[in-house]
Amino acid sequence: MIEAHRLTKRFGFFTAIAEVSFRVDEGEIVGFLGPNGAGKSTTMRILGGVFPPTSGYARVAGHDVVLDSLRARQAIGYFPERIALYTDMTVREYLGYVADMKHVPAKQQKREIERVMDRCAVTHMAHRLIGTLSKGYRQRVGIAQALLGQPKVLILDEPTAGLDPEQVTEVRKLIRELRGHSTVILSTHILPEVEATCDRVLIINKGRLLAVDTPSNLNRRLRQLSQIHIEAQAPVVSLLEAVRQIDGVVRVEATHTDGNVVSVLVSTEPTKDLRSAIAERVVRQGWPLLEIRPVQLSLEEIFLELVHRRDQVPASQEVSP
Amino acid sequence: MKTTLTICKRELRSYFGSYIAYVLTALFLLLTGGFFYTWLRYFILFGGYVLPSGLWQQVFLDMRYCAMIVLPLVTMRLFAEEKKLGTIELLWTYPVRDVEVVLGKFLGAWLFYLFMLVPTVVGPLVFYAFYRFDLGPFLTGYLGVLLLGTAFIACGMFVSSLTENQVVSAMGTYGILITFWYITWNESVASVAVIEALLKISLFDRFLNFARGVVDTQDIVFFVLFVLYFLFLTLASLDARKWRGVGAAS
Numbered sequence: 194m195i196e197a198h199r200l201t202k203r204f205g206f207f208t209a210i211a212e213v214s215f216r217v218d219e220g221e222i223v224g225f226l227g228p229n230g231a232g233k234s235t236t237m238r239i240l241g242g243v244f245p246p247t248s249g250y251a252r253v254a255g256h257d258v259v260l261d262s263l264r265a266r267q268a269i270g271y272f273p274e275r276i277a278l279y280t281d282m283t284v285r286e287y288l289g290y291v292a293d294m295k296h297v298p299a300k301q302q303k304r305e306i307e308r309v310m311d312r313c314a315v316t317h318m319a320h321r322l323i324g325t326l327s328k329g330y331r332q333r334v335g336i337a338q339a340l341l342g343q344p345k346v347l348i349l350d351e352p353t354a355g356l357d358p359e360q361v362t363e364v365r366k367l368i369r370e371l372r373g374h375s376t377v378i379l380s381t382h383i384l385p386e387v388e389a390t391c392d393r394v395l396i397i398n399k400g401r402l403l404a405v406d407t408p409s410n411l412n413r414r415l416r417q418l419s420q421i422h423i424e425a426q427a428p429v430v431s432l433l434e435a436v437r438q439i440d441g442v443v444r445v446e447a448t449h450t451d452g453n454v455v456s457v458l459v460s461t462e463p464t465k466d467l468r469s470a471i472a473e474r475v476v477r478q479g480w481p482l483l484e485i486r487p488v489q490l491s492l493e494e495i496f497l498e499l500v501h502r503r504d505q506v507p508a509s510q511e512v513s514p
Numbered sequence: 515m516k517t518t519l520t521i522c523k524r525e526l527r528s529y530f531g532s533y534i535a536y537v538l539t540a541l542f543l544l545l546t547g548g549f550f551y552t553w554l555r556y557f558i559l560f561g562g563y564v565l566p567s568g569l570w571q572q573v574f575l576d577m578r579y580c581a582m583i584v585l586p587l588v589t590m591r592l593f594a595e596e597k598k599l600g601t602i603e604l605l606w607t608y609p610v611r612d613v614e615v616v617l618g619k620f621l622g623a624w625l626f627y628l629f630m631l632v633p634t635v636v637g638p639l640v641f642y643a644f645y646r647f648d649l650g651p652f653l654t655g656y657l658g659v660l661l662l663g664t665a666f667i668a669c670g671m672f673v674s675s676l677t678e679n680q681v682v683s684a685m686g687t688y689g690i691l692i693t694f695w696y697i698t699w700n701e702s703v704a705s706v707a708v709i710e711a712l713l714k715i716s717l718f719d720r721f722l723n724f725a726r727g728v729v730d731t732q733d734i735v736f737f738v739l740f741v742l743y744f745l746f747l748t749l750a751s752l753d754a755r756k757w758r759g760v761g762a763a764s
Contacts, residue, residue: 204759241607244756263609271607277600281531293520294608
């Protein structure tokens, strides 16, 4: 239903995405995951027909987004990252305008507008000016305009950004309800969102596709690291050095110093519990150990960890004393 | 075609949904009305009996300044506002051609200009009730004002497509229009040939014939080409999103 082949987009000397290829099958809900600036929006804009790729090609519902742009755009519903609607129209008027733009036949417009308003729970706001609506309602109207015309493919760029938790749950529910009706590609930088809604996940960072997998597999792969927090009274550099020498320690990082009290975050291999080894090493040096506890990593942190390791950015391991 | 009308309708909604339409119309009518009254008084006192050169020429020559002052304020928002608000991104995802968008917005601004222009005939109509003047030169003058304004709108829309700042959009349009205005002023610094050439492309000099009650096909062709040229430039400018992107690139 969606096919991207070696998509590359450059803006001047800046490469927003490079050689991104993936497929989304009919009826699938796929999450596009990556930190801000990873190239999610660029990819989605290409799929949405906003601009063409520098090289590579993409097809939506069988239509090339550049060569057969109008038909490709007829097949999609698009929700932009920065949702902006005409504030001087009422919800109803706005959806009427969108229905015209999407060439929804005049006879079906009324029913179709009512359907999407009902779907997105904005019916009671139909005659309010969009400019007077809260962020949450504007977001819903934005989703309503995407759903209008029953497009085969929905491209939703961060549909839950900036919503309160209750609204986030509602939007996710809405997306899950689309399963079977539409093919959905949605972008997010929040992992639980992907877990909650998606069949498959594409992970992108710095314009490159890192992984394509199901959320459960991804979860397993990401949980390959554990962290221990320690606090001790010791000279920073010697403490970091001493802990780093312990077998199984991946990374050591001083997070906070207060006088001669140092907080250190130790990343270790997941299979080993190194708490006792660390405690022994610290105490043997004659440094008072004030605290030692395992840190529960959230999925986000693990994800970031993974993204940064892939970049091979040298993480700061030392702070000057 | 239907899409063009949809966009035109939305533009008109946007003009009349805010104060902007009424403020600009009031300004336009105040200026044109003031000039008409002044020149009518002048004509009655000193003008003699030759209406086309005595009255209409003066009235229509001043009307072009009114159009020059007001129209950039009409066109400044056409694309700049959508770029600023970000609504333009969604527009590009609908199954519509760029040219339909451009024509729709152009038509919207043009109809709004027509809306401003219609009440300006009230003064001359009252005058007509007292004095049955020859309608030919009068209507020719209006044709000229309409064509000139259409050219201004095309030019303003192009500048609006270049920026997301409405002030820059209006100022840029003033810049271009004022250049077209004084381009032929200083005969002493250029050779006759240059001045002749400049006269050919000067919007304001082209307008002079209409104000005098003379319709020349050349002049009409010039205005049509001028409009088409700026519509084309607008399309080209919108095409820039393809390599420049929209908004923040991420």
